Amino acid sequence: MCSGAGAGQCVALLTVCAISERGLSVAINQKLSTERPKAHEREILDRGGQAVRFQADLSDAAAARELPAQVAHRFGRLDVLVNSAGIMRRATVEETTPELWDEVMNVNLRAYFFCAQGALPALRATEGRIINIADLGGLEPWPGYIAHSISKSGVVMLTRTLALALAPGITVNGIAPGAVLPPDDWPEEARDHLIRTTPLARLGSPTDVAGAMLFLLEGGDYLTGQTIVVDGGRMIR
Secondary structure (H helix, E strand, O other): OEEOOOHHHOOHHHHHHHHHOOOOOEEEEOOOOOHHHHHHHHHHHHOOOOEEEEOOOOOOHHHHHHHHHHHHHHHOOOOEEEEOOOOOOOEOOOOOOHHHHHHHHHHHHHHHHHHHHHHHHHHHHHOOEEEEEOOHHHOOOOOOEHHHHHHHHHHHHHHHHHHHHHOOOOEEEEEEEOOOOOOOOOOHHHHHHHHHOOOOOOOOOHHHHHHHHHHHHHOOOOOOOOEEEEOOOHHHO
């Protein structure tokens, strides 16, 4: 199950084909009916996999909590919850309004908790896994996206806290992509700067994130409470 919002920036939605190739049936959540999740669903089906789209508004805590049970009912079980919801709003300290703060926190952090809470009965039955998508903004300060950065730092701590609370039956880990899908409104010079200041000298791709996700799905049995940073080395500059 991939719970997502904002398909243009949702790296996890771009890895569902790789997941389905490992034999997992995939539930993709998308608040709005857009072409991108439809295309992922079609590609999975064309490859002989199984995929079903859901449309829960994850900014609504009750909807987030109920979604996993709907997925488990549809497929008969739930083995993995991938929390990938995310919105990114450019705003400095002075520009951040209560409405913007709540919008970002409700989707980027609160939805993760309540999706996980709603998934517990099904995941306990399968000794399943939770994978939370954070990003580099949760590990280093982004003052131009302050609410986003704080929300994603919360995802890192949520991952650690849930891992301790749900052990030993359920593992909980995270992935923090770096410059994989920069915001659409970033100018070309900003993207060039990212490339120049990344030790591996390139932007990442969804494939890089998919590799980390597949590791957590197929291995990592003795790993919980960790956030894997996929950033081309930016954290070690």
